[in-house]
Amino acid sequence: MNIPLFEQLHQEGLISDSSIQKVKQKANSSLFSVHWELKTILYLGILLLTGGLGILIYKNIDTIGHQAILAAIGLLCAGCFVYCERKKLPFATTKVPAPNSFFDYILLLGCLTLITFITYLQVQYTAFGNAYGLATFIPMVILFFCTYYFDHLGILSMAIANLGAWMGIAITPLSIFKASNFADAEIIFAGLLLGVVLNVIAWGSKQRNIKAHFGFTYTNFGMNILFIACLAGMFYFDNFYPLWLLPLAGIVFYFYKKSLATASFYFMLMLTLYGYTGISYVMIRLIIDGVKDLGAVYLALMYFISSGIGMVVFLIKMNKKLKINDSI
Amino acid sequence: MIAYNHKSLDHFLMNEEAKFALHHNLISKEEADGIEKKYPVNVYSPNLFIRIGLFLLTAVIVLMVFGLFCLMTLAGSETKFGILTLVFSLLIYAALEYLIRNKNHYRSGIDDALIWLSMGYVVSAVNLLFPSISFFEQSVLIFILASYFVLRFGNILMGGLAFISFLGIVFYGLIPLGAMAKTAMPFLLMVISFFVYWVMRKHGNNNRLRHYKTCCTLIEILALIILYVAGNYFVVREVSNSLFDLYLKEGESIPGGWIFWIPTILLPLVYIFRGIQKRDVILLRTGLIFIAAIVFTIRYYHHIAPLEIAMSIGGIIMIIISYFITKYLTPPKYGFTHAEPNDPKVAGLLQLESLVVTQTFHQTAPAEADKQFDFGDGSGGGGGATGGY
Numbered sequence: 001m002n003i004p005l006f007e008q009l010h011q012e013g014l015i016s017d018s019s020i021q022k023v024k025q026k027a028n029s030s031l032f033s034v035h036w037e038l039k040t041i042l043y044l045g046i047l048l049l050t051g052g053l054g055i056l057i058y059k060n061i062d063t064i065g066h067q068a069i070l071a072a073i074g075l076l077c078a079g080c081f082v083y084c085e086r087k088k089l090p091f092a093t094t095k096v097p098a099p100n101s102f103f104d105y106i107l108l109l110g111c112l113t114l115i116t117f118i119t120y121l122q123v124q125y126t127a128f129g130n131a132y133g134l135a136t137f138i139p140m141v142i143l144f145f146c147t148y149y150f151d152h153l154g155i156l157s158m159a160i161a162n163l164g165a166w167m168g169i170a171i172t173p174l175s176i177f178k179a180s181n182f183a184d185a186e187i188i189f190a191g192l193l194l195g196v197v198l199n200v201i202a203w204g205s206k207q208r209n210i211k212a213h214f215g216f217t218y219t220n221f222g223m224n225i226l227f228i229a230c231l232a233g234m235f236y237f238d239n240f241y242p243l244w245l246l247p248l249a250g251i252v253f254y255f256y257k258k259s260l261a262t263a264s265f266y267f268m269l270m271l272t273l274y275g276y277t278g279i280s281y282v283m284i285r286l287i288i289d290g291v292k293d294l295g296a297v298y299l300a301l302m303y304f305i306s307s308g309i310g311m312v313v314f315l316i317k318m319n320k321k322l323k324i325n326d327s328i
Numbered sequence: 329m330i331a332y333n334h335k336s337l338d339h340f341l342m343n344e345e346a347k348f349a350l351h352h353n354l355i356s357k358e359e360a361d362g363i364e365k366k367y368p369v370n371v372y373s374p375n376l377f378i379r380i381g382l383f384l385l386t387a388v389i390v391l392m393v394f395g396l397f398c399l400m401t402l403a404g405s406e407t408k409f410g411i412l413t414l415v416f417s418l419l420i421y422a423a424l425e426y427l428i429r430n431k432n433h434y435r436s437g438i439d440d441a442l443i444w445l446s447m448g449y450v451v452s453a454v455n456l457l458f459p460s461i462s463f464f465e466q467s468v469l470i471f472i473l474a475s476y477f478v479l480r481f482g483n484i485l486m487g488g489l490a491f492i493s494f495l496g497i498v499f500y501g502l503i504p505l506g507a508m509a510k511t512a513m514p515f516l517l518m519v520i521s522f523f524v525y526w527v528m529r530k531h532g533n534n535n536r537l538r539h540y541k542t543c544c545t546l547i548e549i550l551a552l553i554i555l556y557v558a559g560n561y562f563v564v565r566e567v568s569n570s571l572f573d574l575y576l577k578e579g580e581s582i583p584g585g586w587i588f589w590i591p592t593i594l595l596p597l598v599y600i601f602r603g604i605q606k607r608d609v610i611l612l613r614t615g616l617i618f619i620a621a622i623v624f625t626i627r628y629y630h631h632i633a634p635l636e637i638a639m640s641i642g643g644i645i646m647i648i649i650s651y652f653i654t655k656y657l658t659p660p661k662y663g664f665t666h667a668e669p670n671d672p673k674v675a676g677l678l679q680l681e682s683l684v685v686t687q688t689f690h691q692t693a694p695a696e697a698d699k700q701f702d703f704g705d706g707s708g709g710g711g712g713a714t715g716g717y
Contacts, residue, residue, distance in 0.1 A: 002345055004535075009342075014362045019355040026354055031665040032607045034657070037616060038666055039681075042650040047688060049643025055636035101654065101666070108685065157686035217682065265377040272381055294399075301396045308389035312438070315381050319374040 003027055035101070042105055050112065066120075073117050080110030088150055093210045096151040107150055111158065115139045136166045148211060156214055160198065160221050167194055188233045192247075195226030199254075219258070223267065226251050227274040234278060241282065248278045260321065268318050276311055280304070330539055331428050331480050332371070337539055339367040340434065371434035382437030390420060390445050410456030417449030443483055447473055467496035478543060487543035491524065491550050503571070510571055514588070517558035525551035545610070552599065552614045559591030562625045592625055607663065 003024065010020040057069055084107045087099050098104050122135045143159035146152070167190045202218035205211055230251060234244035252275040259267035280303075287299045330337075343364055350360045374382065394416055401412060424442040433439045454469055455461060461469075474490035477483055495517060502509040502516070525548055531537060532544035557563055568582045599615030602608070623642070632638065657666040 002341075005342065005345055006349070009363060012366070014366060015355055015359050019349075019359060022354040023349060026352060031660050031667075032609070032663055033665050033667060034612075034653070035666055037613065038650050038654055041616075041646050043685075045643045045646030045650060047643070048639045049647065052636045052639030052641075052643055056640060059636065102651065153682040154685040157682045161686055265375040269377040269381045273384070298396070298399065301392045301399070304392040305389055305396070308385050308392065312382060312385050312389070315378050315385070316374070319378040322375070 073113050077110055077113035077117055080106050095213045107152055111146055111155055140166055156217050188229050191225050191229030195222045198222030263322050329479050332434055336371045340369050340371050342367050343369050371432045372436050373434045374436055379437035383441045386438045386441035406456050410453050413449050414453035417446045420446040443481055464500035467493050467500055471497055482539050484542050484546050488546050488550055491547050514558045514564050518555055521551045521555035549610055556595050556618050561588040561592045564588045593622055
């Protein structure tokens with residue numbers, strides 16, 4: 001906050017007396033917030049604790065005994081949920097904030113222990129028999145329930161990741177980029193379906209105003225899955241790869257409209273990058289298959305230069321268009 | 329000295345301050361609009377995401393053009409190639425100056441890309457023309473270039489690069505001078521870092537340097553980091569080991585090595601204390617991060633407890649500290665609070681936080697199950713990617 005600047009503006013008559021008072025007050029009374037530092041310490045502490053306990057249990061599993069561990073995990077889980085149930089603010093279809101920062105992490109701990117508990121049951125006592133799908137389905141349902149009941153973004157992301165896992169796809173941020181698990185036709189189509197489903201949920205959340213603030217998370221996951229599945233389809237199906245341009249174009253257009261509607265620069269950037277990757281892949285393959293010698297390299301370079309310039313112009317235009325309302 | 333138009337930058341800064349004040353309801357919308365009318369923003373400075381996109385695309389375009397140039401001239405010898413690279417870098421630089429002067433670009437992604445590309449090409453050209461250049465000469469080259477770029481364009485990362493290359497000059501320049509220099513090196517680096525930190529603190533808020541403010545902040549942070557790292561026991565021992573060819577075995581130490589335990593343990597505590605005392609967020613955070621360095625350094629040389637017990641106890645301690653400080657600060661005390669700062673820039677952090685949580689914990693749960701139960705078949709790790717569970 002640049003106080004001399006505001007004083008100068010006040011002198012020029014651009015800011016009223018009451019405004020300059022408010023500015024000075026804010027600058028003087030600004031409290032030093034250690035909120036994010038504390039959150040980080042808490043998060044790291046939980047990470048260390050769960051990791052350490054996990055290794056401890058693993059190393060001593062013979063001496064401790066399964067039932068004792070099961071009971072301990074169950075107790076911890078129940079304890080966390082009891083705490084959350086008592087502390088939470090009343091349910092509403094709009095955003096319900098957490099009563100304090102511990103609430104978020106206790107809820108997280110509770111959900112984690114619950115999943116561990118169920119997994120343990122399945123593995124040790126085959127509680128679900130051979131219905132492996134069921135074993136992933138139930139934790140997912142529970143996670144979705146928790147995320148809506150307690151209103152927690154982190155659990156939502158975990159629930160979506162579990163949904164993907166149930167459908168056979170890994171969608172945590174890092175594993176997306178490895179993309180090695182997309183080398184299978186079934187998974188590609190599953191990915192497309194998942195992407196569509198997530199986007200439909202996002203749209204539904206906004207329409208019915210049920211936890212509309214979850215919309216961004218759903219759309220984000222949905223968009224990335226959809227694009228990656230589409231591009232994977234293009235890379236995988238050698239014979240028909242240009243055909244994949246059609247669904248790609250459709251998805252790009254959908255998110256273009258959405259980006260304009262929500263004034264989101266982030267979506268605009270992503271659709272540009274993904275779309276450009278798709279088009280470039282098709283063009284380069286056509287060039288390489290068509291022209292057989294050094295000419296191909298020249299053509300490829302010229303393509304990149306001209307298309308690159310085209311994309312730059314496009315982004316600049318879009319920036320102007322979106323600037324009118326500003327958001328992420 | 330700065331290439332961008334002074335007035336335009338000032339207007340830009342003014343409007344940023346106005347936006348901040350408007351967001352916190354300190355001034356009214358009409359006042360903000362009035363400010364914008366009187367001091368119009370005429371630099372082209374797009375949104376961050378657009379900036380990233382433009383940066384990537386510009387880099388692609390320039391590299392492809394360079395590729396085309398290379399193909400067309402089919403330069404054979406390294407010297408010819410080097411001259412081509414040098415000419416190309418000058419062309420890029422000319423384009424950069426043109427864009428800034430005539431199209432008023434400012435941190436638009438395009439000028440960022442051109443800055444880094446022209447720097448990269450000059451360095452490559454020099455390396456091609458003088459293949460046996462030493463580290464010392466590289467450091468001098470990079471220092472001169474980075475300093476020029478930071479003064480001319482106020483590019484934040486260039487500032488960091490200039491500082492690091494300066495340290496490189498000191499390091500590579502004095503090392504050949506003999507054993508005395510090598511022993512004194514950690515202390516010398518610490519003194520230089522402290523001096524740079526002090527200078528940045530003193531003059532960072534100077535109004536004449538207002539366009540370089542973020543640069544100064546970055547150099548401040550880097551100076552604090554280097555100050556600690558240069559005195560850290562682990563770093564000193566390992567680097568001395570390789571420099572002096574000591575072939576130290578486990579348990580052995582460099583002569584007089586014990587003295588480095590003092591800064592290793594004390595400095596982060598000093599940082600945190602001064603950070604709280606001066607309400608300086610940079611000192612505080614750097615200190616907290618280096619607490620982890622203390623733990624790591626001690627554990628590396630003295631095995632105090634098996635890993636899982638240390639982790640569990642460490643985790644419990646951190647949770648307890650976090651809990652008690654939160655309770656202590658619940659009515660804000662001494663100007664500190666644990667509540668969220670109402671900063672518009674921080675809004676995106678919540679989304680990021682949820683992604684980080686998913687990434688770490690989603691892999692922990694099934695992977696822990698893996699380790700615990702000695703799973704024969706099925707790979708639960710990686711989020712249950714495969715169809716078979």
